[in-house]
Amino acid sequence: MITLQNLSVGYRSGGETFQALAQVNLELPTGKTCAIIGPSGCGKSTLLKVLAGIITEYEGLVELDGKPIRPECQKIGFIPQNYGLLPWKTVAGNARLGVKIKYGCLSGEGENMEQLLAQLGLLGLENRYPGELSGGQQQRVSLARSFLLQPDVLLMDEPFSALDAMTREDIQKVFLRVWKQHAVSTVLVTHHVEEAVYLGQQIIILSGCPGTVSKIIDNPLFGLEEARDQPEFFQMCLKLRKMIKEDWSA
Numbered sequence: 001m002i003t004l005q006n007l008s009v010g011y012r013s014g015g016e017t018f019q020a021l022a023q024v025n026l027e028l029p030t031g032k033t034c035a036i037i038g039p040s041g042c043g044k045s046t047l048l049k050v051l052a053g054i055i056t057e058y059e060g061l062v063e064l065d066g067k068p069i070r071p072e073c074q075k076i077g078f079i080p081q082n083y084g085l086l087p088w089k090t091v092a093g094n095a096r097l098g099v100k101i102k103y104g105c106l107s108g109e110g111e112n113m114e115q116l117l118a119q120l121g122l123l124g125l126e127n128r129y130p131g132e133l134s135g136g137q138q139q140r141v142s143l144a145r146s147f148l149l150q151p152d153v154l155l156m157d158e159p160f161s162a163l164d165a166m167t168r169e170d171i172q173k174v175f176l177r178v179w180k181q182h183a184v185s186t187v188l189v190t191h192h193v194e195e196a197v198y199l200g201q202q203i204i205i206l207s208g209c210p211g212t213v214s215k216i217i218d219n220p221l222f223g224l225e226e227a228r229d230q231p232e233f234f235q236m237c238l239k240l241r242k243m244i245k246e247d248w249s250a
């Protein structure tokens, strides 16, 4: 369980403090996915950085399974917007990186690695470098790296936004399939309403400046691989769009 109580974050710059998040309260259950959607600048990435232990100066309580966030003690998978691959490492080297940094060795991950690369459609590409991969393939390597770590929490900052619409839908489907086998607690930041409805068990609308939680929605359509073909999916997207518009214009 991820617990945020009265989380406020300010950035200090030029002698002034800019308040990025104010009084955020959330409880995200273990083994579920949560999609955070909100306008540009409302503090989504800030929130993820707090959960990743990158931002440590904040007010309020932030806990993962009842303990403060400490990346050296917990396994935190973080996928930044640019995938975070090292250009001088191969697909296999990049995929192993999280485990290597965490444990300093690579023992015990061989079988998982092969299985994961197969699930993510990366077999045969192990020796290529990121510069020799398409955007979608690079994205899948970053997913392999995170799942291989078997993280306590997986944090994804607009992970699919740089991909074209068709590739994005394909990779979202692959992600959902692999995610179901691992059921990692996942927080996904997105600008896309469809992505929130496809991948978020819980959908959180952030709004305002400083950002705060304006709505929490339980999403019954999560987990259906072919959800996008169903009229309910379309209805849910419309409903969410309407809520977001109302919130953002308020």
Ligand SMILES: Nc1ncnc2c1ncn2[C@@H]1O[C@H](COP(=O)(O)OP(=O)(O)OP(=O)(O)O)[C@@H](O)[C@H]1O
Pocket: 011, 012, 013, 018, 019, 020, 038, 039, 040, 041, 042, 043, 044, 045, 046, 047
């Ligand atoms: N290092 C920083 N110093 C000062 N202000 C910052 C810093 N990082 C972010 N901010 C400000 O904090 C606010 C929230 O930023 P953040 O990156 O969390 O927004 P976001 O919701 O992720 O936006 P986007 O959707 O555009 O990625 C913004 O107004 C931003 O300008």
Ligand SMILES: [Mg+2]
Pocket: 044, 045, 046, 157
């Ligand atoms: Mg951001």
